[in-house]
Amino acid sequence: MTNSKHQIEADKIRKQFSEGDAKRDAEQKTPDDVMRFDNILYGDDKEFQKWQLLDVYRPKGAEKSSVLAKLPVIVIVHGGAWVYGDKDVYQFYGMSLARRGFAVVNYSYRLAPEKKFPASMQDTEKVFRWIVDNAEQYGFDTQNVFAVGDSAGAHLLALYASAVTNAEYAKNFPFIGKKNLTLRGIALNCGKYKMDGEQEKELQTELLVEILMPKGGTSDELHLIDATAHVAANFPPSFVMTCRGDFLVRQAPLITNALKTAGVPYEYRCYGTDEKALWHVFHCDMRLPEADICNNEECDFFKKLMK
Numbered sequence: 001m002t003n004s005k006h007q008i009e010a011d012k013i014r015k016q017f018s019e020g021d022a023k024r025d026a027e028q029k030t031p032d033d034v035m036r037f038d039n040i041l042y043g044d045d046k047e048f049q050k051w052q053l054l055d056v057y058r059p060k061g062a063e064k065s066s067v068l069a070k071l072p073v074i075v076i077v078h079g080g081a082w083v084y085g086d087k088d089v090y091q092f093y094g095m096s097l098a099r100r101g102f103a104v105v106n107y108s109y110r111l112a113p114e115k116k117f118p119a120s121m122q123d124t125e126k127v128f129r130w131i132v133d134n135a136e137q138y139g140f141d142t143q144n145v146f147a148v149g150d151s152a153g154a155h156l157l158a159l160y161a162s163a164v165t166n167a168e169y170a171k172n173f174p175f176i177g178k179k180n181l182t183l184r185g186i187a188l189n190c191g192k193y194k195m196d197g198e199q200e201k202e203l204q205t206e207l208l209v210e211i212l213m214p215k216g217g218t219s220d221e222l223h224l225i226d227a228t229a230h231v232a233a234n235f236p237p238s239f240v241m242t243c244r245g246d247f248l249v250r251q252a253p254l255i256t257n258a259l260k261t262a263g264v265p266y267e268y269r270c271y272g273t274d275e276k277a278l279w280h281v282f283h284c285d286m287r288l289p290e291a292d293i294c295n296n297e298e299c300d301f302f303k304k305l306m307k
Contacts, residue, residue: 002113017084028092028286031095033060034059034060036055037138038055042123042126045110048115051109051115054105054106056138057091057095057106067139068138069139071103071140072145072146072303072306073102074097074299075127075128076149077157077160078108079153081151083208085111091106093286093295100295102146102302103138109124112212118173121163129179132179143182143184144184145181145182145184146183149188150281151189154191159225159230160176161235161236163176163230164176166230166234169232183236184306184307185236185301186238187240187241188255190241190243190283191240191248192205192248192251193255194227209225228254233262238255238267240259240267241271241298242271243272244272245280246278246279252270282294
């Protein structure tokens with residue numbers, strides 16, 4: 001049974017975040033040059049099937065007669081403090097990436113407190129397996145797969161990237177296996193990577209970890225979900241982004257230091273200035289010129305990694 005205090009807090013965050021996202025996307029619509037395939041079931045949790053759905057977005061004009069041409073893939077791992085968010089909140093951001101020449105897979109995953117960690121990791125693995133199984137139908141180039149994640153999604157993506165590249169860490173997640181797929185690179189945007197230490201006043205980390213983890217955030221659990229602790233040499237090349245005005249700006253050096261120590265290639269960007277500060281996950285606001293610049297640079301980073 002869900003802890004009532006946890007459910008109240010999650011519902012409060014969901015209401016607050018959804019109001020902001022609805023305002024951000026109020027004037028947005030599907031671009032004429034994007035084709036979309038919506039509400040595809042990828043999971044088998046009967047109770048939470050609405051959280052195991054994905055969309056696919058592709059640029060129009062990439063077809064070969066009735067066959068979809070193979071395109072490099074970007075998987076979107078949404079944020080939301082581990083308790084909020086779904087694919088619909090990321091649809092316009094996702095379609096903007098598709099317009100840059102990618103097949104984009106935008107998925108929802110099971111959230112806390114209703115489903116504790118590692119449910120989100122299990123769903124992420126299911127999505128990558130779904131990509132392999134459906135590559136021909138949707139025109140996925142499975143040898144050039146990339147992923148982007150922001151905030152809590154950057155944390156989840158970093159953990160998943162470690163699980164598929166660090167054999168010792170992977171022992172914690174026996175549901176993750178080998179796939180005919182190459183994760184060429186990732187982008188970690190405005191992420192929260194380490195759960196202990198200095199607490200950002202805007203993010204109630206201790207309470208959120210208590211909501212997220214089965215045992216409430218024991219020392220072993222904190223180590224398990226420390227995204228800086230499991231980066232190995234084979235971790236995918238990474239684009240790490242934050243901005244002036246991001247309340248998690250101090251988290252970015254924690255992950256870049258881990259990448260540097262492991263010898264992982266990475267690029268780092270901090271957008272905005274002290275005079276013109278931005279805000280947390282600004283890159284999802286399609287009205288912003290700075291979002292356009294950031295997303296162009298991330299996609300260019302991916303294109304340089306393609307083989």
